[in-house]
Amino acid sequence: MGKVRNAVNAYKALNGLICVYKPACVPVRQVQHTLITNLCRDLNALPSRPQEQRVEIVGATNAPLTVKVVPNLADDPLVCGPRYIHDDFRCSWASHLGLFTSGVLLLGINDGTRLTYYINSARLTRAYKVHGQFGKATDTYFWNGKTVERATFGHITRQKIDGVVAHMQAAHQKTMFQLTGLHMDSQSTYELASQGLIRPVDNKLPVIYGMKCIHFQPPHFTLEIQSVNEYDKYLWTIIHDLGIQLKTVAHCTGVQCIRQGKFDVELSLLRKHWQLEHILNNMDRCHQLIEEHGELLKPESATLKPLRSNNEVL
Incomplete structure (x- = not known):
């Protein structure tokens, strides 16, 4: 998109999906408020009607x-106020990121709020870089918690981490198939797996599809995790469990979302680029991505069948 010269035309073009990079320790609502504030400022600075x-x-x-x-x-702006205010915009997010989680965040502006609903319903897989540290355990499993235990970690090697991570991934995948209620060696299970990634029918049940260690420099390490229905505290728990299985303790030091569906960090806008012109350009790129991948807003996989009815007590 070329240089924006008219506020009216720019406002009419603000209907779509954008991908921004959410900083850590910044709430999603603050990101939403900052974006709308910047849009109002830039629109009011342009020639208006x-x-x-x-x-x-x-x-x-x-x-x-x-x-x-x-x-x-x-009708003078000095009398009636600015032409564009917060109430002129609608903004929603496709999926929520925790306070201490940074990374890819999808936001819909005006008519784009419908796209965020479809993306949320499709439950796209998300990839994370989860950073951890051996030697200390906290009561919250995160760096800001109270230290409850310390342990040595000199016996840990990259090979041991890879072995435990592979075992944890296999355990999650086995549980994923067990939730279908089908026998692991049956033809029905094979046909279900051939349809693609299997998603649970309960959108609150986290499922891990892939996990590997991509960095290890004692006591620090980083896991790359691909999952659906996850949340920040669940990812912290994985770091804690990894430390227990390695006969030590560990806590999470940071979580970064690097991809959601086809949207990755290279597409996301940094905070310094949360301006009208960059937002319009990013909206065009997201629109092209959705058009190129028509299945983007559709569920990418089969869905797990519930083992119990809604009337039964778990």
Whole structure:
């Protein structure tokens, strides 16, 4: 998109999906508020529609009257306020990121809020870089918690981490198939797996599809996790469980979302680029991505069948 020159046309074009990079320790609602504030500021700085005119009839009633058109002061921005305010925008997110999680965040603006609903319903897989540290355990499994235990970690090697991570991934995948209620060696299970990734029918049940260690420099390490229905505290728990299985303790030091569906960090806008022109360009790129991948807003996989009815107590 070329340089924006008119506020009216720019506002009409603000209907779509954008991909931004959410910083850590910044709530999603604050990101939403900052984006709308910047859009209002940039739109109000552009040339807007001309000021309305009003007809004025002046002169004595016993003499010929004079009719003239003068600017309507009630429509002056100095009187009625800025042309664009927060209430002129609708904004929603496709999936929520925790306070301490950074990374890819999809936001819909105005008519784009419908796209965020479809993306949320499709439950696209998300990829994370989860950073951890051996030697210390906290009561929250995160770095800001209270230290409850310390342990040595000199016996840990990259090979041991890879072995435990592979075992944890296999355990999650086995549980994923067990939730279908089908036998692992049956033809039905094979046909279900051939349809693609299997998603649970409960959108609150986290499922891990892939997990590997991509960095290890004692005591620090990083796991790359691909999952669905996850949340920040669940990812912290994985780091804690990894430390227990390696006969030590560990806590999470950071979580970064690097991909959601086809949207990755290379597409996301940094905070310094949360401006009207960059937002419009990013909206065009997201629109092209959705058009190129028509299945983007459709569920990518089969869905697990529930083992119990809604009336049964778990």
